[in-house]
Amino acid sequence: xxxxxxxxxxxxxxxxxxxxxxxxxxxxxxxxxxxxxxxxxxxxxxxxxxxxxxxxxxx
Amino acid sequence: xxxxxxxxxxxxxxxxxxxxxxxxxxxxxxxxxxxxxxxxxxxxxxxxxxxxxxxxxxxxxxxxxxxxxxxxxxxxxxxxxxxxxxxxxxxxxxxxxxxxxxxxxxxxxxxxxxxxxxxxxxxxxxxxxxxxxxxxxxxxxxxxxxxxxxxxxxxxxxxxxxxxxxxxxxxxxxxxxxxxxxxxx
Numbered sequence: 001x002x003x004x005x006x007x008x009x010x011x012x013x014x015x016x017x018x019x020x021x022x023x024x025x026x027x028x029x030x031x032x033x034x035x036x037x038x039x040x041x042x043x044x045x046x047x048x049x050x051x052x053x054x055x056x057x058x059x
Numbered sequence: 060x061x062x063x064x065x066x067x068x069x070x071x072x073x074x075x076x077x078x079x080x081x082x083x084x085x086x087x088x089x090x091x092x093x094x095x096x097x098x099x100x101x102x103x104x105x106x107x108x109x110x111x112x113x114x115x116x117x118x119x120x121x122x123x124x125x126x127x128x129x130x131x132x133x134x135x136x137x138x139x140x141x142x143x144x145x146x147x148x149x150x151x152x153x154x155x156x157x158x159x160x161x162x163x164x165x166x167x168x169x170x171x172x173x174x175x176x177x178x179x180x181x182x183x184x185x186x187x188x189x190x191x192x193x194x195x196x197x198x199x200x201x202x203x204x205x206x207x208x209x210x211x212x213x214x215x216x217x218x219x220x221x222x223x224x225x226x227x228x229x230x231x232x233x234x235x236x237x238x239x240x241x242x243x244x
Contacts (some may be wrong), residue, residue, distance in 0.1 A: 003242075018238045019157045019188060043157045043188070047239040052130050052155050 008046035009053060015044035023056065033058040060176040067133045067231050068097045074139040075147040076107040081201040082166045084140040084209040089101030089164055089196070092220040093136065094163060099228060104128055134160035134231030135189070136224075146183075157188030158238050160230035162223050164196040172197025192230050193222040 006015045023041045027032035033039040038059040045052055071093060073086040086103060093101040108127045129135075132155070139146045161184055165173020177195055184191050196219050198204055204213055211217070 016239055016241070017243050018241065020243055021157065021188060045238040050131065052157075 003042070006042075006044045006053060007054065008049060008051055010051045011046060011049040013046050015046045015051075015053060017042050017044050019043035026056075030056070030058065041047035064098075064145060065103050067235070068131050069093055069099055069134045069136060069227065069231060070102050070128060070132055070223050071136045071138060072104045072106065074106060074137055075142075077140075077142075077147075079138065081139045081168075081205065082098060082138050082200075084205045084211070085164055085166050085196075085198045088216060089136050089138060089220055090213055092217060092224055096224060096228065097220075098122065100149045102128075120236065121159070129155035132159060133235045134161050134162070134227050136164060138164040138166060138181075139173065139176055139180055141165060141169075141171075141173040144175045144179070146176040146180040158234050159189055160194045160234055161189040162194060162196075162227040162229055164223075166198045166201050168201060170199050172199035190230060190234060192223070193235065194226050196223050225234065 003017055003020070006017070008015050019020065020040045020042050022034075022037075023039060023055040025039055029040050039056070041056050042055050043054050045050065071086050071090045073082060076083050076182075083105075086105075090101060090103050093099055104125070109122050111122075135156075163177045163180060163184075165171075165177045167173040167176070172195075174188075174195070175198055181191060196216070198216070204211065204216065206212060
């Protein structure tokens with residue numbers, strides 16, 4: 001699967017997405033997505049400075 | 060710098076805030092053994108010193124200092140006493156845990172060395188995204204393991220701790236390489 005890359009908010013380097021975790025919904029929209037198994041949180045690590053960032057996605 | 064040469068950070072988390080906790084002595088032993096390893100930095104994270112409000116929606120439990128320590132960590136040693144056949148409370152809502160190594164040190168007043176608490180903690184570790192190692196350290200009948208000043212009386216525990224740490228360091232180094240450089244398909 002092709003992912004959108006994420007830039008490190010600390011140093012600007014391209015981050016590596018190393019995990020995708022199913023998460024619980026925080027809104028009605030997310031609840032609808034979760035019912036389809038399509039709500040995840042991507043975890044990204046910056047290989048340059050070690051900063052961790054995440055983003056929730058409705059696939 | 061090569062990934063393999065870069066120092067690891069593996070803190071020891073003392074997972075109970077109870078007064079009179081014997082787990083503090085166990086955590087000090089683990090801290091000593093981590094410090095004895097080359098290429099590994101560590102510190103004691105005492106949950107007694109981490110602010111944990113219980114009257115909000117969970118926001119304040121993400122203490123910035125604790126979150127920063129977890130972000131820096133490549134692996135964790137969790138010293139977890141067994142209370143009522145279960146584990147003591149821990150911070151359980153940080154994304155900084157994901158795909159990091161964890162080893163659990165069980166502590167109990169009884170003969171099983173906290174193994175029931177460890178077993179109940181394993182699925183929680185998995186949900187947090189932490190990667191468990193095979194080895195545990197079990198401090199059984201903990202009141203007999205230390206003297207009244209907290210001095211370890213049984214040298215075998217240091218050897219067990221070193222076995223445990225050998226696997227934890229390997230796992231921490233391997234997972235750090237993967238987090239940095241191997242993309243999820």
